[in-house]
Amino acid sequence: MLSEKYAKEIEGILARFPTKKSAALPLMHLAQTEYGNLTREAMTEVAGILDLDPTHILSLAGFYTLYHEEKVGRYVLEVCNDLACALRGADEFLEMASRKLDIPVEGTTNDGMFTLKGVMCLAACDRAPMLQCNLKFEENLNEEKFDALIARLRQEAADGKSAHPVVQKSISYAKAS
Numbered sequence: 001m002l003s004e005k006y007a008k009e010i011e012g013i014l015a016r017f018p019t020k021k022s023a024a025l026p027l028m029h030l031a032q033t034e035y036g037n038l039t040r041e042a043m044t045e046v047a048g049i050l051d052l053d054p055t056h057i058l059s060l061a062g063f064y065t066l067y068h069e070e071k072v073g074r075y076v077l078e079v080c081n082d083l084a085c086a087l088r089g090a091d092e093f094l095e096m097a098s099r100k101l102d103i104p105v106e107g108t109t110n111d112g113m114f115t116l117k118g119v120m121c122l123a124a125c126d127r128a129p130m131l132q133c134n135l136k137f138e139e140n141l142n143e144e145k146f147d148a149l150i151a152r153l154r155q156e157a158a159d160g161k162s163a164h165p166v167v168q169k170s171i172s173y174a175k176a177s
């Protein structure tokens with residue numbers, strides 16, 4: 001249970017907002033980091049902490065692409081292939097990434113390491129091809145940089161590093177405050 005395992009972190013997150021409802025997004029990140037994806041049970045749990053109806057959390061999860069209701073890989077690679085990025089080769093880049101990982105777009109590698117997605121504008125149009133990996137931007141990419149990124153992520157996983165450094169940082173910030 002999140003409320004038991006992360007009692008102090010949740011308290012810290014709630015303290016940063018004027019109302020409980022406003023803390024929905026960070027708590028959803030916490031749940032997703034803990035369970036790997038936002039299951040219905042996880043959303044109900046978050047709703048319970050915030051005294052909200054679960055449908056409110058469900059609607060937020062459906063609206064934001066950063067929340068994954070389906071099972072995803074340890075690293076979610078979201079390549080922007082919206083118009084501006086497409087003009088800078090994003091479609092070809094996404095195709096290359098799909099070939100290298102040997103999965104279709106929206107697919108997950110057999111080892112559960114990577115999920116590949118094509119997404120709408122991430123506001124880094126001048127640095128395409130780019131992708132977002134678990135909240136972290138990787139920009140001005142090419143095939144060589146993509147290979148290096150995949151190798152680095154595999155190494156980080158082998159070393160037992162967190163797959164969600166940004167979320168973890170935010171959780172420890174909440175804990176410290």
Ligand code: FES
Pocket residue numbers: 080081082083084085086120121122123124125126128
């Ligand atoms: S169109 Fe890709 S970041 Fe804006």
